[in-house]
Structures are given as C-alpha cells and as structure tokens.
Amino acid sequence: MIEVMIVEDDPMVMEINSKFLKRIEGFILYKAVSNLNDAKKFILIKKPDLILLDVYLPRENGIDLLKWVRGRELDIDIILITADKTIERVQEAFRYGVVDYLIKPFSFERFKESLIQFRDRYNQFKKSDIIEQEELDKFISSSNVSQSENNLPKGVNKYTYRVILDEIEKGNYEVFTAEDLSEKLGIARATVRRYLEYMQRENKVEKFIEYGKVGRPQYKYHKI
Template sequence: MIEVMIVEDDPLVMEINSKFLKRIEGFILYKAVSNLNDAKKFILIKKPDLILLDVYLPKENGIDLLKWIRRQELDIDIILITADKTIERVQEAFRYGVVDYLIKPFSFERFKESLIQFKDRYNQFNENNIIEQEELDKFISSSTTYQSDFPKGLNKYTYRAILNEIEKSNYRDFTVEILAEKLGIAKTTIRRYLEYMQKENKVEKFIEYGKVGRPQYKYYKL
C-alpha cells in the first residue's frame, strides 16, 4: 500500500481529499495535518510515500515544506494542491520535483487520474531494478503528450488512465461498462475516449450478437 500524508489547513477540504483517497485502491492515509510543524514531525517519525500538499496555509507556505524535504534528501513524492494558478508558482513547483499540480477546485476524476498515474510509476519503479526506454517514455510522455491535439472536452489525464487500464489488464475484449466500473469514470466519458482511441487506431469496436437481448458493443486493443 502507498502511504499518503495530507497537509491541508481547511478541515472541509481535508475531509474531502481523505474521502477521495479512500476510494482509490492501493492507497492508505498515513496522516492528515494542518501545519508544517506537524508535517515535519510525522515525516521524521515515519516517512510517507506521497504527500498531498496545500500551498496556502495560515502564516505558512507549503512550498517551504517541499524545499525542506529536498534539503533533507528524503525520498518522498509530492502532489501540490493549490488555488495558485500563476506560472511562477507552477514553474517553482516542478523545479523542486512535484509529480503533479492540482488546481482547486478539482474533480474526483482528475484527483483519481493523478493518483493512478503515480501508482503505476511507483509500482513499476519498485518492482524492477532496470527499465527499458519504451516503458520509461510512457511515464515521461504522460505529462507532455496527448494534450495539444485533443478535441475539446478531452484531456491527457483521463486518456492516460483509460489507456493504462486497457494495456495493463491485457483484455481480450472489453466493454464501456467494464472500464467504467474499474476506473470509477462515467460511462459517457469512457465512450468519448474510446471513440477517440478508435480514430487513432488504438482500439477497434465490434458488435457481439447474443442469443437473447440487444447486441452489445465491445472493443479490443489493436
């Protein structure tokens, strides 16, 4: 299980993020704290794998914790959660090695995509001593591709979450319903992305006729 710390001063937001986290397989909440002193104390007691870090705290700045973690050379990954949309803040965050940047308010779907992407990378790096370029490129490209040519209403995070599920599960064939249940994403959303993947020649759709009832649309990976 991936142990997560939440650093958030707003009790309601902390509760929401904690509930979001519980809905995603493979993660467990280690500690939720509201200030940097408590965060440092519990980090030194037991180092979490991942921190969901707010920036704006009362008389404090979450970036200071990020910098402290880097100075201490602690192997902890950070997802920054903030209402700050300034390019300066975004650049600073990535320069100090955050793995993602969530702008408040965000949906559960976007939150889940971020954590699934982190979990895939975390598991890959912890299960293998070496990695091939093709596999490494998947993690690198996840933050830089699948965005500019997307039609309006689609985004790289949902695209990557769905494609990863299709690839890692090695389905012989699958339905919209199977993916929706597995990923916790609405069926209408899954359907839009599969239609786009079909245009990219990544999946193909076919109709399966049963003995009883309406025919069922299924997909397979090309």
C-alpha cells in the same frame, strides 16, 4: 501500501481528499494535518512515501514544506494541491521536484489519474535497481504521451485518455464494453464511451454490435 500524508487546513477539503484516497487501491493515509509544524513533526517520526500538499495555509506557505523536505534530502514525493494558477508558482513547484500539480477544484478522475501514475512509477522503481530507457520514458511526463495525444481535441483530456488506453492495452481483454472499463477504472460510463468513440476514429479500437436474445443490442469493442 504507499503511505500518504495530507497537509490541508480546510477540514472539508481534507475530508474529501481523504475519501478520494481511500477509493484508490494501493494507498493508505498515514496522517492528515493542517499546518507545517505538525507536518514536520510527523515526517520526522515516520517518513511518508507521498505528501498531498496544499499551498495556501493560514500564515504559512506549503512551498516552504516542499523546500524543507528537499533541503533535508528526504525521500518523499510531493503532489501540490492548490488554487494557485500562476505560472510562477507552477514553475517553482516543478523546480523543487513535485510529481504533479492539481488545481482546485479538481475531479476525482483527475485525482485518481495522478495517484495511479505515481503508484505505477513507484512500484516499477521498487522492482529492480536498473531500468531500460523504453520503460523509463513511460514515467517521464514529457514522454508519457504521444504527439497525437498532445494534440487531442477540446474536451478530451490527455490524462483520462492515457488511463483508458493503458487499461485497454494492458488489460487481458478479448472484447470489452464501456461498462467493463468504467467499473475497472472508476470513470463514468458516459465518459468512457466518449473516449472510446474518439479512439475508434483513431483506429485504436473497433466497435461492433452484439445482438442478444433479449433486450437491446450491446456495443462491444476490441483493440486493433
């Protein structure tokens, strides 16, 4: 299990993020704290694998914890969770090696996408001491989506697109429905249907109708 620390001063946000985390397989909450002193204390007691770090804390700045972790060369990954949308802050965060940057308010789907991407990379790196370029490219943000995915139309999120497409490509499906993917990924059925319709136009999946003896005909898909 991947052990996670949450650093967040707002009790309601802390509770929401804790509940979000519990809904994603492979993670366990190690400690939730509201200030940097407690964060450092518990990090020194037991180093977590991942920190979900807020930036705006009372009289404190979460970036200081990021710098503290990097300055001590601790093997801890960090995802920033903040309302700060300034380019300066985003650039600073990535320069100090955050693995993702979530801008409040965000949806559970976006949160889940971030955690799943981290989990897949974390587990892959644990498997062996070496990795081939093709496999590595899947975990590098600049290479993680194709050129066509970078040019997705308005309303189609590349992270959601990638999560759904990865499940279609890696899942053991002969045929599947939007409901199958919705249940597996925890993404709303209406959202999955919308992305499948887009993938159909891209010729990545093919849709057909299956007529049953009772009830409405059912739309099913298979990958091309």
